[in-house]
Amino acid sequence: xxxxxxxxxxxxxxxxxxxxxxxxxxxxxxxxxxxxxxxxxxxxxxxxxxxxxxxxxxxxxxxxxxxxxxxxxxxxxxxxxxxxxxxxxxxxxxxxxxxxxxxxxxxxxxxxxxxxxxxxxxxxxxxxxxxxxxxxxxxxxxxxxxxxxxxxxxxxxxxxxxxxxxxxxxxxxxxxxxxxxxxxxxxxxxxxxxxxxxxxxxxxxxxxxxxxxxxxxxxxxxxxxxxxxxxxxxxxxxxxxxxxxxxxxxxxxxxxxxxxxxxxxxxxxxxxxxxxxxxxxxxxxxxxxxxxxxxxxxxxxxxxxxxxxxxxxxxxxxxxxxxxxxxxxxxxxxxxxxxxxxx
Amino acid sequence: xxxxxxxxxxxxxxxxxxxxxxxxxxxxxxxxxxxxxxxxxxxxxxxxxxxxxxxxxxxxxxxxxxxxxxxxxxxxxxxxxxxxxxxxxxxxxxxxxxxxxxxxxxxxxxxxxxxxxxxxxxxxxxxxxxxxxxxxxxxxxxxxxxxxxxxxxxxxxxxxxxxxxxxxxxxxxxxxxxxxxxxxxxxxxxxxxxxxxxxxxxxxxxxxxxxxxxxxxxxxxxxxxxxxxxxxxxxxxxxxxxxxxxxxxxxxxxxxxxxxxxxxxxxxxxxxxxxxxxxxxxxxxxxxxxxxxxxxxxxxxxxxxxxxxxxxxxxxxxxxxxxxxxxxxxxxxxxxxxxxxxx
Numbered sequence: 001x002x003x004x005x006x007x008x009x010x011x012x013x014x015x016x017x018x019x020x021x022x023x024x025x026x027x028x029x030x031x032x033x034x035x036x037x038x039x040x041x042x043x044x045x046x047x048x049x050x051x052x053x054x055x056x057x058x059x060x061x062x063x064x065x066x067x068x069x070x071x072x073x074x075x076x077x078x079x080x081x082x083x084x085x086x087x088x089x090x091x092x093x094x095x096x097x098x099x100x101x102x103x104x105x106x107x108x109x110x111x112x113x114x115x116x117x118x119x120x121x122x123x124x125x126x127x128x129x130x131x132x133x134x135x136x137x138x139x140x141x142x143x144x145x146x147x148x149x150x151x152x153x154x155x156x157x158x159x160x161x162x163x164x165x166x167x168x169x170x171x172x173x174x175x176x177x178x179x180x181x182x183x184x185x186x187x188x189x190x191x192x193x194x195x196x197x198x199x200x201x202x203x204x205x206x207x208x209x210x211x212x213x214x215x216x217x218x219x220x221x222x223x224x225x226x227x228x229x230x231x232x233x234x235x236x237x238x239x240x241x242x243x244x245x246x247x248x249x250x251x252x253x254x255x256x257x258x259x260x261x262x263x264x265x266x267x268x269x270x271x272x273x274x275x276x277x278x279x280x281x282x283x284x285x286x287x288x289x290x291x292x293x294x295x296x297x298x299x300x301x302x303x304x305x306x307x308x309x310x311x312x313x314x315x316x317x318x319x320x321x322x323x324x325x326x327x328x329x330x331x332x333x334x335x336x337x338x339x340x341x342x343x
Numbered sequence: 344x345x346x347x348x349x350x351x352x353x354x355x356x357x358x359x360x361x362x363x364x365x366x367x368x369x370x371x372x373x374x375x376x377x378x379x380x381x382x383x384x385x386x387x388x389x390x391x392x393x394x395x396x397x398x399x400x401x402x403x404x405x406x407x408x409x410x411x412x413x414x415x416x417x418x419x420x421x422x423x424x425x426x427x428x429x430x431x432x433x434x435x436x437x438x439x440x441x442x443x444x445x446x447x448x449x450x451x452x453x454x455x456x457x458x459x460x461x462x463x464x465x466x467x468x469x470x471x472x473x474x475x476x477x478x479x480x481x482x483x484x485x486x487x488x489x490x491x492x493x494x495x496x497x498x499x500x501x502x503x504x505x506x507x508x509x510x511x512x513x514x515x516x517x518x519x520x521x522x523x524x525x526x527x528x529x530x531x532x533x534x535x536x537x538x539x540x541x542x543x544x545x546x547x548x549x550x551x552x553x554x555x556x557x558x559x560x561x562x563x564x565x566x567x568x569x570x571x572x573x574x575x576x577x578x579x580x581x582x583x584x585x586x587x588x589x590x591x592x593x594x595x596x597x598x599x600x601x602x603x604x605x606x607x608x609x610x611x612x613x614x615x616x617x618x619x620x621x622x623x624x625x626x627x628x629x630x631x632x633x634x635x636x637x638x639x640x641x642x643x644x645x646x647x648x649x650x651x652x653x654x655x656x657x658x659x660x661x662x663x664x665x666x667x668x669x670x671x672x673x674x675x676x677x678x679x680x681x682x683x684x685x686x
Contacts, residue, residue, distance in 0.1 A: 009448040014478025023476060027450065031457035032440060032471045034464065045472035047437045049496055052393045058439035058492055059475045062483075094390045096401035096492050097375060100443075105352040107370065114374035121377065128375045129388035132402045133366060135357025136684060140405075140485035149401055149439050149492030153392055341479060 016227025016273070017334040043223060044088035044152070055090035057081060058149040064341045066113065066143060068187050070180075070199030071275075074116030076343060077146040079203040079275060082124060083224040086205040087278065089160045089212055090152030095121060098132040098147040105143055113144065124203050126150075155209050157216040162240030164220040169309040170287035171245060172280045174207065174294050175200065175302040176253045177230055181272035181342050182261045191264070195257040202276030207297045211280070211290055218286035224278050226343055228334050231270040231319070233279050235333040238317030245319045247307030247331070270321075271334040273342045281309065359570025359616070360677040386566060387431035387495065398433035400424060401492040407684045409456065409486060411530050413523075413542030417459030419618060419686060420489040422546040425467060426567040429548040430621065432503045432555055433495030438464060441475040441490040448486055456487065467546050469493075498552050500559040505583030507563040512652040513630035514588060515623045517550065517643040518543065519596045520573055524615035524685050525604045534607070538600040545619030550640045554623070554633055561629035567621050569686055571677050574613040574662070576622050578676040581660030588662045590650030590674070613664075614677040616685045624652065 012019040044057035061077045071079075078095065085092045097117065101110070121128050179200040186197055204224070212219055221241075225233040230252075238245050254269050262269045276299060282290050287305055294300030319331040355362040387400035404420045414422075421438065428435045440460065444453070464471050522543040529540055547567070555562055564584075568576040573595075581588050597612050605612045619642060625633050630648055637643030662674040 007450045009444045009446060009450065009453065009478055011446050011478050011480065014444065014476055020476060024474075027454060028440075028442075028457055028474065028476070031454065031461045032464070032474075033461070034468075034470055045437065045439075047472060047494060049397065049436060049494075050393070050395045052395055054392065054397075054494070056437060056439060056492075056494060057473050058441045058490065060441040060443050060477050060488075060490055062443060062477045062479050093392060094388070094399060096388075096399060098401045098403040098490050098492075099371075100403050100405060100488055101352045101357065103352060103354050107350045107352065110352065111370060111374065114371055118374045118376070121375070125377075127377055129390060130400050131367075131371065131375075133357055133363060133371070134403050134405045134684075135352055135354050136405050136485060137354065139482060140684075141488075142479060142483035145403075145443055145484075145488065147401065147403055147441050147490035147492075149399075149441075149490075151390060151392075151397070151399060151494065341477075341483075 011340045012335060015340065016232050019335060043084040044090060053154045055085050055088040055152040055154060057084040058147065059084065060145060060147040061343060062145050062341050063184065063343050065187055068183055068199055069196060070183060071201035072113055072116050073144060073146055074113035075120050075201050076275060077148045078117055078120035079201050080343060081148040081150040082126065082203040082205050085150050085152035086208040087222045087224050089155050089158035091155055091209050092124065092126045092150055092152045092205050094129045094151045095126055096130045096149045097128045100141055100145040101135045102141040102143050103135055103138045120203065124205065155212040158212040158219065159217050160219065160221050162221060165241035165243060165281050165309055167243060167309055167311050168284050169220055170282045170284050170305050171247060171307040172282055172287065172290055172303060172305050174278045174300040176255050177274060178254060178258045178262060178269040178272035180275040181339055182258045184342050185265065185339060186261050191261060193257045193261060197257055197261060200274055200276035202299050204276065204278050204299060207294065207300055208278060211293050214293055215286045215289055218283040219280055221281040222278055225274045227273050229271045229273055231331050231334055234319045234331060237281065238319050242312050242317050244310035244313040244317055245307060246310050247321055249321055249323045251304050251306045253302045253304045270331055273339060275343060354683045355678060358683065359575050362678060386427040387433060396497045398428050398431040398495040398497060400427040401490065402427065403488060403490040404686060405488050405684050406527065406686050408530055411526055411542055412539060413526060414544035415456055415459050416487060416489055417456035418463050418544050420491045421460055421463035422544050422618060423686060424491040424493040425469065425546040425548050428493050428495035429551040430565045430567050432498050432501035434498055434552050435467065435469045435493055435495045435548050437472045437494045438469055439473045439492045440471045443484055443488040444478045445484040445486050446478055446481050463546065498555040501555040501562065502560050503562065503564050505564060508584035508586060508624050508652055510586060510652055510654050511627050512563055513625045513627050513648050514590060514650040515625055515630065515633055515646060515648050517621045517637050518645040519598050520617060521597060521601045521605060521612040521615035523618040524682055525601045527685050528608065528682060529604050534604060536600045536604060540600055540604060543617055543619035545642050547619065547621050547642060550637065550643055551621060554636050557636055558629045558632055561626040562623055564624040565621055568617045570616050572614045572616055574674050574677055577662045577674060580624065581662050585655050585660050587653035587656040587660055588650060589653050590664055592664055592666045594647050594649045596645045596647045613674055616682060618686060
């Protein structure tokens with residue numbers, strides 16, 4: 001691959017697709033990991049301390065614009081990291097907050113973003129307990145980058161992993177797809193719609209904890225479809241479980257305005273980032289209960305069962321979409337450069 | 344203060360001095376903290392989970408140049424965060440690693456920095472367990488920024504805090520001052536010396552854990568003198584303990600080349616960053632044992648007792664230097680813009 005061999009970082013290396021996966025697997029992990037450590041990659045690592053199993057995760061946020069309909073980089077920095085803990089089956093306990101500021105950045109803007117952070121963390125009851133602030137010269141950064149790391153504790157009784165996924169399991173998504181990515185992108189392109197787009201940026205840990213407490217081990221796996229969208233997450237699940245996945249186009253919850261914006265820009269909504277959605281793989285007998293719990297929560301009102309896990313695939317698991325007219329198409333892992341700086 | 348009132352972020356806001364302290368106290372904490380939470384600021388927060396007391400810390404690294412004699416941004420990202428845990432009296436358990444890369448950044452350079460991270464973490468036996476990668480466009484960042492967060496567990500028997508500091512306690516530093524800051528700065532200015540400068544970048548947790556295991560509660564407080572140097576840390580200690588501090592110029596371990604470089608650039612070595620040193624406040628009867636433990640470690644060979652905690656001060660604690668000729672001068676909190684992007 002000519003692009004991958006250019007020995008330079010490309011925007012696509014950060015896009016959540018195939019190139020990012022290669023960078024992580026081939027460049028980062030072999031150098032940073034120790035000895036025979038080959039744990040699978042999940043949204044949050046498990047760390048055992050004394051008798052407690054902790055989850056630990058980190059994310060840096062570089063979204064542009066810093067403010068968008070439905071939130072800002074501060075909201076995102078809390079929700080994104082909390083959602084990684086949620087996907088790992090954890091209840092968030094504490095957050096760290098690290099700011100990289102560009103010289104000349106507006107203090108008013110900073111204050112407003114910090115207020116978003118305080119509001120989002122406060123609503124969840126998860127304190128920001130430690131932090132750091134760096135300032136770099138004009139043009140050495142783009143306004144503001146935020147890193148949050150998070151610690152959580154596993155919800156008792158939850159056992160999640162690719163290896164728990166079985167043929168016949170239901171694929172559930174907690175709501176509409178593509179809202180965050182299309183909001184950011186249409187904002188950047190200056191597009192206006194009759195129904196304004198709004199990011200779905202929200203913290204899902206209260207919802208996922210409720211699901212895990214109710215059905216426990218019947219939840220096999222969870223992941224939040226951020227960069228790379230539903231397509232990336234389903235491909236990761238297919239590859240991790242080595243099972244095929246079949247989803248139904250008619251079951252996918254997508255707002256008309258999001259679909260219109262994606263069509264206009266020639267994007268596949270399946271590849272577009274979400275920031276307040278979770279994909280759950282659930283034992284079929286528990287699917288209805290999980291959907292009911294989701295739908296009772298404002299953040300899961302449009303939860304839908306969108307497909308099922310198929311048989312173990314010959315080639316490590318293939319994701320197929322059954323189209324509106326009954327055709328089938330393969331949903332590929334996005335390559336990675338559709339939408340830079342979406343989060 | 345005209346500068347502080349300009350409603351824009353200044354480089355000095357990141358310098359580790361008075362302006363940064365104001366930004367944290369007046370802008371960040373009131374917005375981000377919840378309710379009546381007013382814990383003192385330490386290098387790492389304590390989080391209680393079940394019966395375990397964890398320490399949790401974060402730092403972003405923006406140093407320029409990315410490689411310097413004695414280390415690189417990767418070494419720094421491991422050592423800096425480990426040292427924050429060490430200062431909190433913790434043994435590090437796990438690290439997170441988050442990269443913000445500029446499009447076009449050299450993969451060779453990235454690989455070499457990742458190898459430094461793996462080497463530094465491997466030497467300590469502290470695994471990197473979770474991570475994140477973002478890529479931004481050319482000129483939206485300056486090559487590479489790294490964030491690491493760290494989790495540690497408190498060394499049993501250690502009780503550290505400003506409130507434990509008492510008049511008569513010894514002030515110990517584990518080695519020479521100013522090496523990191525003067526190395527970075529002379530590299531940037533293209534200065535050459537007969538004795539080349541080298542960063543002291545190193546992880547101190549093995550040393551601090553050994554000290555705590557040996558003398559336990561006799562260690563009252565620790566902090567690593569990074570941005571703002573010894574002057575900032577001593578002023579924080581004076582202000583936190585409300586005691587005066589007296590240090591002896593003749594006792595300060597400073598390499599001649601560092602002193603020469605600082606003189607040439609008109610800098611006070613006391614304000615210059617270190618990345619492999621710890622300041623310990625220790626009960627006077629334990630001071631010799633602590634010095635002996637430090638000096639038995641290559642990283643503490645030049646440890647020195649540099650002063651003592653004085654009486655409670657009228658004005659919240661003053662730091663005074665007794666000069667070579669017996670004069671006295673006040674060591675002020677640095678304002679903060681001597682050395683941007685030192686770490």
